[in-house]
Amino acid sequence: MSQSAYLRAEREKSLSNSIRVASETTHIGANTLTKLAEQKEQLQSMDSRLDSTNESVTRSNRLIRGMKSFGGNVANFFTGPKHHKSKTVEIKVDPSQPVSLSTSILPTSQTTEDKQLDILGGLIDTLKMQAQEMNRELNIHNQIIGHLELQVVDTTDRIKKSTREIKNIT
Numbered sequence: 167m168s169q170s171a172y173l174r175a176e177r178e179k180s181l182s183n184s185i186r187v188a189s190e191t192t193h194i195g196a197n198t199l200t201k202l203a204e205q206k207e208q209l210q211s212m213d214s215r216l217d218s219t220n221e222s223v224t225r226s227n228r229l230i231r232g233m234k235s236f237g238g239n240v241a242n243f244f245t246g247p248k249h250h251k252s253k254t255v256e257i258k259v260d261p262s263q264p265v266s267l268s269t270s271i272l273p274t275s276q277t278t279e280d281k282q283l284d285i286l287g288g289l290i291d292t293l294k295m296q297a298q299e300m301n302r303e304l305n306i307h308n309q310i311i312g313h314l315e316l317q318v319v320d321t322t323d324r325i326k327k328s329t330r331e332i333k334n335i336t
Contacts, residue, residue, distance in 0.1 A: 174279075181282040188289035195296035202303040209310040216317045223324045230331050 167175075 178279060178282065181279065181286065185282060185286050185289065188286060188293065192289055192292050192296065195293060195300070199296060199299055199303065202300060202307070206303060206306060206310070209307060209314070213310060213314055213317070216314065216321065220317070220321055220324070223321060223328060227324070227328055227331075230328055230335070234331065234335055
């Protein structure tokens with residue numbers, strides 16, 4: 167086998183290996199995006215449950231105020247049920263950047279090496295788009311987590327205050 171034939175075979179083998187690795191990586195990326203979407207749903211569910219907890223704390227505070235004194239009972243009557251205003255989190259997603267996870271179709275008049283390079287280029291483009299989508303998902307996660315952190319601190323403070331008021335009643 168001549169030197170040039172050997173080098174050509176090695177190059178094709180290297181390209182085939184690169185395509186295999188890039189293809190496996192796109193599958194891993196797709197699975198990661200699926201997991202990120204599931205985790206985002208879990209975070210949003212936690213946010214909803216925390217809102218519900220805040221509403222329960224508000225109702226409890228009204229009951230405590232009514233039990234503390236006649237004046238608190240009268241105040242409850244005139245103020246009506248108060249709903250704790252939860253802070254809303256604004257999630258910004260750029261819809262102008264669609265994410266496509268497909269590779270391009272290759273023309274048939276190319277050499278094998280050109281076809282392999284085109285396939286590899288398409289896989290690399292897919293990986294780039296997946297990385298951009300992961301970045302968007304993680305930014306949304308960070309926003310939700312930041313909002314949850316603020317709500318947990320607020321709810322914890324309100325529960326501590328309610329607990330102190332209950333101890334003062336008894």
